[in-house]
Amino acid sequence: MSLSTGNRLKWVKQSEIRNMSIECEKHGGINLSQGVCDLEVPSIVAQGAKQAIDDGVNAYTRYDGLNELREAIAKRQKNFSGMEVDPENEIVVSSGATGALFSAFLALLNAGDEVILFEPYYGYHAINLVSTLAVPVYVRMTPPDWTFSREDLDKVVTKKTKAILINTPGNPSGKVFTTEELKTISEFAIENDLFVFTDEIYEYFVYDDRQHIPPASLPGMRERTIMVSGLSKTYSITGWRVGYVICDAKWSTAIGYFSDMLYACAPAPLQMGAAMGLIHLGPEFYDNISKEYQKKRDRICDALNTAGLTPFVPQGAYYVLCDISGIPGSSGKKKVMHLLKEIKVASVPGEAFYHDAAGENLTRFCFAKEDTVLNEACRRLESYGSKNL
Numbered sequence: 253m254s255l256s257t258g259n260r261l262k263w264v265k266q267s268e269i270r271n272m273s274i275e276c277e278k279h280g281g282i283n284l285s286q287g288v289c290d291l292e293v294p295s296i297v298a299q300g301a302k303q304a305i306d307d308g309v310n311a312y313t314r315y316d317g318l319n320e321l322r323e324a325i326a327k328r329q330k331n332f333s334g335m336e337v338d339p340e341n342e343i344v345v346s347s348g349a350t351g352a353l354f355s356a357f358l359a360l361l362n363a364g365d366e367v368i369l370f371e372p373y374y375g376y377h378a379i380n381l382v383s384t385l386a387v388p389v390y391v392r393m394t395p396p397d398w399t400f401s402r403e404d405l406d407k408v409v410t411k412k413t414k415a416i417l418i419n420t421p422g423n424p425s426g427k428v429f430t431t432e433e434l435k436t437i438s439e440f441a442i443e444n445d446l447f448v449f450t451d452e453i454y455e456y457f458v459y460d461d462r463q464h465i466p467p468a469s470l471p472g473m474r475e476r477t478i479m480v481s482g483l484s485k486t487y488s489i490t491g492w493r494v495g496y497v498i499c500d501a502k503w504s505t506a507i508g509y510f511s512d513m514l515y516a517c518a519p520a521p522l523q524m525g526a527a528m529g530l531i532h533l534g535p536e537f538y539d540n541i542s543k544e545y546q547k548k549r550d551r552i553c554d555a556l557n558t559a560g561l562t563p564f565v566p567q568g569a570y571y572v573l574c575d576i577s578g579i580p581g582s583s584g585k586k587k588v589m590h591l592l593k594e595i596k597v598a599s600v601p602g603e604a605f606y607h608d609a610a611g612e613n614l615t616r617f618c619f620a621k622e623d624t625v626l627n628e629a630c631r632r633l634e635s636y637g638s639k640n641l
């Protein structure tokens with residue numbers, strides 16, 4: 253047989269995040285690798301979806317999502333950030349933020365277009381760009397605050413640069429971009445006439461009184477920004493696959509067509525459940541997310557410090573990168589496998605977030621876990637550190 257897999261497969265590696273989840277299951281460990289929150293779904297959201305099934309909301313929806321959900325997204329966006337969004341023409345409901353970004357890349361990028369990605373990056377951003385034949389170009393941020401300069405951006409821009417991607421709050425770094433940094437990026441994007449893709453899926457997970465600033469809200473940015481978010485993290489419904497794009501009407505139809513072609517629509521009753529959450533949950537629900545997760549962040553950062561695995565304390569999102577240079581192994585992967593075998597706690601090796609070996613002394617833990625699970629993982633880390641580091 254002369255059949256073989258297509259060329260794209262060579263460029264697309266199996267996600268290390270998924271690999272580690274499989275390894276974790278094999279070893280019966282606590283899975284702090286994948287960004288799956290095991291917290292409770294708000295009852296209004298769950299009930300909304302169940303009711304929608306009973307009410308017969310079971311068919312394909314309009315290609316850009318249910319009216320109820322688009323209207324609820326527009327209202328929520330206005331209340332949260334003051335942005336005016338037209339629910340009829342400027343929102344595309346998608347199969348998660350993942351589907352939104354993939355559809356947007358297909359709709360707006362050509363083969364060979366370069367897209368600037370801040371490093372460390374979320375693996376799917378790089379892989380999805382490569383899958384759509386675009387070329388990621390990296391700007392490395394400097395810890396502990398994951399800073400960068402205008403010169404860093406100027407150094408990588410070429411005639412082929414078509415876009416820049418901002419993930420704020422960021423995975424895996426936990427970086428929350430400041431207004432100053434967003435101004436730097438917006439001036440750069442305007443001068444070089446670039447699209448700005450954003451991934452704001454962790455918009456409600458910000459710590460120490462920081463504020464999430466949607467890049468589209470900066471002067472001159474609305475028209476060129478393809479803002480992506482979703483409800484996976486906010487309502488702990490990662491398996492429901494409900495996300496969305498907010499963008500100028502010039503781009504939304506094209507993005508919607510690709511979203512339709514890839515998966516027709518996000519699951520109809522689950523769109524309704526998400527809409528019920530957006531309609532009925534008040535500001536205190538969203539404020540509480542930051543409060544609750546900040547406690548979890550502090551718990552795991554304390555444990556990592558005690559263990560001798562110095563963390564880069566995250567400003568937002570629900571991951572923490574930490575230093576694993578003291579753990580045996582010649583690569584990040586070997587080090588995290590050592591930790592998994594020793595204490596049965598899984599994390600993601602740092603190489604997964606860099607295009608070269610730069611992450612080999614880092615690992616990422618996800619702290620979106622019930623307190624009992626998180627406390628047990630912390631206890632194991634502390635005990636490992638006290639014996640070995």
Ligand code: PLP
Nearest residue numbers: 287348349350374423482484495
């Ligand atoms: N974007 C980032 C930065 C993420 O960390 C994740 C999940 O871990 C996603 C997107 C996936 O979002 P969704 O479930 O809406 O596809």
